[in-house]
Amino acid sequence: MRFHTRKWVKPEDLNPNKTLFGGKLLAWIDEEAALYSIVQLENPHVVTKFMSEINFMASAQQGDIVEIGIDVISFGRTSLVLRCEVRNKMTHETIITVDRITMVNLDENGKPKPHGKTQVEYVKDRLSAKDSGL
Known part of the structure; x- marks a missing residue:
């Protein structure tokens, strides 16, 4: 799993128990899944369709740093299915896992659109392909 993003837990992220609010963490996960999918599918019109049991x-706690990791499970015709793990960088504990997050690639009218992708692409490989004229 690749951990792409770190978040610093601040006072506004806490619940009444003074721990990280679950809704805030789910918002961070949803944003990370969207950003990852936008980069992979090369389309800013990507939405969350499904999130499995968490x-x-x-x-x-306040002051902790959490890391959000994303892995691709599969590519569909118009979708991308991801797995997510969030871990506490300070305690080395896994905070949450989400087994399946389905992101859908949309056209400019908001309808599912085939993306043509079949494997994970890394930006460095895309840059190499452009440099070599491919």
Whole structure:
């Protein structure tokens, strides 16, 4: 799993128990999944269709740093299915796992659009292909 993003837990991210609010963490996950999908599918019109059961296993406190990791499970015709894990960088504990997040590629009218992708592409490989004239 590649951990792309780190978030610093601040006072405004806390619940009444003074730990990281689950809704805030889910918003961070949704944003990370969207950003990852936009880069992979090369289209800014990507939306979340489905998020599987989530499993909270630990929490985070104010001042902790959490890392959000994303892996691709599969490419559909118009979709991308991801897996996510969030871990606490300070305690080394897994905070949450989400087994499946389905992101859908849309056209300019908001309708599902085939993306033509079949494997993970890295920006460095795209840059190399442009430099070599491919």
